[in-house]
Amino acid sequence: MNENTVKKYVRKWLENQPEVDQILSEQPLIIGGLITDFITKNRLGEILHIIECKGSVDIGELARGIGQAYQYEYQRRKNKMAQKATTLFICPEDVVQELNMLKVPKNIRVYLVSKSGTLYERKKHPVSKSVEMELQLPRTFYIRDVELNHLKDIIQLIHSMSRKNPEKLSQDEILDAIEKKFPHIAARGYNHLITLRSLELLDDRNLLTPKGYE
Known part of the structure; x- marks a missing residue:
């Protein structure tokens, strides 16, 4: 159809x-x-x-x-x-x-x-x-409304947040932080997080992978 x-x-x-x-x-x-x-x-x-x-x-x-x-x-x-x-x-x-x-x-x-x-x-x-499931597809990059400088800002924000919570970050916690610090980023950075996971820069605990620090 x-x-x-x-x-x-x-x-x-x-x-x-x-x-x-x-x-x-x-x-x-x-x-x-x-x-x-x-x-x-x-x-x-x-x-x-x-x-x-x-x-x-x-x-x-x-x-x-x-x-x-x-x-x-x-x-x-x-x-x-x-x-x-x-x-x-x-x-x-x-x-x-x-x-x-x-x-x-x-x-x-x-x-x-x-x-x-x-x-x-x-x-x-x-x-x-399941709280473990996310709207993402391996190797499928969700680029719409994603700007590279926004990804950099979000990576730096997640790095800063992980210092206080090194074990795990919730997605809602990250989205709230993005909305507060970067209100100009569309949809609170939801699509950006999908892209970071697709690029294997973010793991299932919402923490940066070794690639995310490169």
Whole structure:
């Protein structure tokens, strides 16, 4: 199922949601922000849904789509009309096996589209609850919105943090520190951490590897 077909079924589903008054396609959440596939609003103009769609794609494209949805979630907090909005990632049910190999951020709801065009919410796969799983693919570099100077800044920050916690750092702890020290870095550096892991500069304890110190 291609992405346009998914979008067709998503629009039809949205048209049947009683609280939805407007369905807007290809709209940014904030000025200069990423372009969403769909945004819905109620009669008060409040944003209800922020949606990213993917077709029957490979695991790398699914990872990019989830990353895109995560950035919507980050940008949502900067739009006063989107504070209660739900971020959705929607894809065909025939990619669920690949989807189960990825960790979806807890604030993003995943809906699957059946062959007949029915949408239903995906139940979390058991592995997606593991704190060890991360949204990453070996040798797949998640470069979108990643600048090399930002990677350098984040590496230096992680090095500084690891002096106080040499055993392990949590991802949330790092993301919070990035947001505080480098507010200009997109999505609190989420994609940058994926890239660092893909390059084997960051290990599963979120500490720098020997390569990370080179």
